[in-house]
Structure formats: structure tokens, C-alpha cells
Amino acid sequence: MRNAFADEITKIGASDSRVVVLSGDIGNKLFDRFKLKNEGRFFNCGIAEANMMSVAAGMG
């Protein structure tokens, strides 16, 4: 299921430059393709979810 998510968000991200992915250090290589196709719009926020949520809020 997480692969399906990664595939889908990679496609959406490629066609909509507003899409940014924040991850809490999950998934070995899961977002590699997203990072390749959507440079500058991926941030691994580490295992720090509270910060990650509010960083997302600030980006909205």
C-alpha cells in the first residue's frame, strides 16, 4: 500500500508543483522516485512528527 502511495504522489507531484512531501524518516528508498522527479519538494523531517505537522502547516 505504501508503494502505491509513493507511486501516486510521485505522479501527482510531477504534474502539480504545489505538492511537497514531508516524511518522518519512513520507508527505505520509498520516496526516491519522488525526489528525482520533483526536486526540492521533498523533506525528510526525521523522527519528529510534531515539528513535521507544523512545517506542513507553514507551507500551506
Add this chain to the structure above:
Amino acid sequence: MNDLKKIASEIRGRIIATSHSTRTPHLGSCLSCTDILVAAYFDTLKIDPTKPADPNRDRFILSKGHGAAALFQVLGMRGFYSEAMLESYGEDGSLFAEHPPTPEHLPGIEAATGSLGHGLSIGLGMALAGRIKGQIYDVTVLLGDGECNEGSVWEAAMMAPIHKVGNLLAIVDFNKWQGTGRSEEVMELGPLVDKWRAFGWEACEIDGHDMGALSGVLGQPRARIGKPQAVVAHTVKGKGVSFMEDDNNWHYRIPDADELAAAYRELGLKP
């Protein structure tokens, strides 16, 4: 500088008067950051009150959202909305209460803060978004010292330097008190400037009531790519009125008419 000091006295008067008439607390917390807000909004922020949604505007986040009573007066005087709107303060359904409303409700508000520990993360997100979109703006976040108890503050402090957001500045209103007692008794912060520096920030400390120092540090041009800045501003809770200074009763206490009149006299304001 004298103009800024006069504005700050006027703002203090309005904060105290409104606290009295609407029974809104957090007076001490509002008075300690008044000078920071005045330096920012009347001197250093690159903003246009007629264009509150300008994508290239500087962002200021009041992470210590209980200082809203101060922010509301500053935004009103600065022209983000008519000062007449503040007459509804404290009424049922008013936009003006103890904490900022969500941004779409009031021009000039960048985040609905009040729950502590989120503003620095929000500011970091704004700084990163600006970079993605190729927009040039500075982000300034005002935190409380009690707020620095929040783990999420330090999560943001860890992440910001990694991304070299040189346009992000965190300023701590270090008034030495928090909700129920002195910060050093409730949760000693230790060497606060050293902590920020150890996290990778360009850190300094100043007198948070020195307008020249505030304008200097807040107004300095920031690098697009570089260390984010942390300013520990030493302040006095309740600053500006002798009987309110450094007295934590004024965290929640509402001034009565006599106290309001005395405050006005000290601030050099006509009632």
C-alpha cells in the same frame, strides 16, 4: 528611536486599557514583548498593511499566542485594519480575544497560535515554501521562554540549520517567568543562547527593551542561504508599569480602574 518608544508607550496604554475593559488576561506577557513587536512592525518588517496577502511580504509569527492583545493593538495602529474594529474586543463572537484568530479572519495574522510550540515549525515551513516558490521574504518568529519547554520548539531548532534557512529568525521574549512561576524554578532553561548555538543557529542575546538593539538585530539583511538566527531578548514581564514589572500575578490579573489610571500616568499618557 524616540518615535518607536512613544509608539510602544501608546501601545502599552492600549493593552492595559483593553485588559481592564474586556477582562482579557496575559498582561505581563504582552507588556514584555511590546518593544519587540513595535520594532518589528514599525521599523524592520518589509510589509505593506494595504497588501496583507502579498506573497513576498515578510512574515511575523507570534508563536507565544497569548501575546495577542499586544499584536492586535500593533496591527491596528500599523493600519492592517481600522482601529475602530478593536471596539468589538471581548464581545461575543469578536475576532479579538485572548489568542490570534486564523489568518483568513484578520489581516496581518500569519498563524492562529496559542497552543504553544508550533510557531517556529510554521515559520520554518514558510521559509522553505518561499525558497521552493522563489519568493524572497524573511520570517521572524517570537517565542516565549516558557514556550521553550515545548519539545517541538527544539525539533524545529534541529531542522532549520540543516536547511540553511538564513532568512529565518527566532526571537525569545525571555521574561524569566512562565504560567505558574519563575522559568528557572519551573523548568530551568540553562544557558539558552549556548543551546541555540549548539543546535546550529547564529545566536546572540540583547536587552529586549532596547529599541536600537532590537531594530539592529531584526533589521539586519538576512542571507538566503545560511545559519538561521536566534535572538535571546532579555525582558521584564509587565515592562513599562512599575507595579506590574516582574510580578507574575500579572500573568492572569486584570487591572482595576485605579491601576489603569496609575499605569497611564507612568506611561505619560492622557487618560
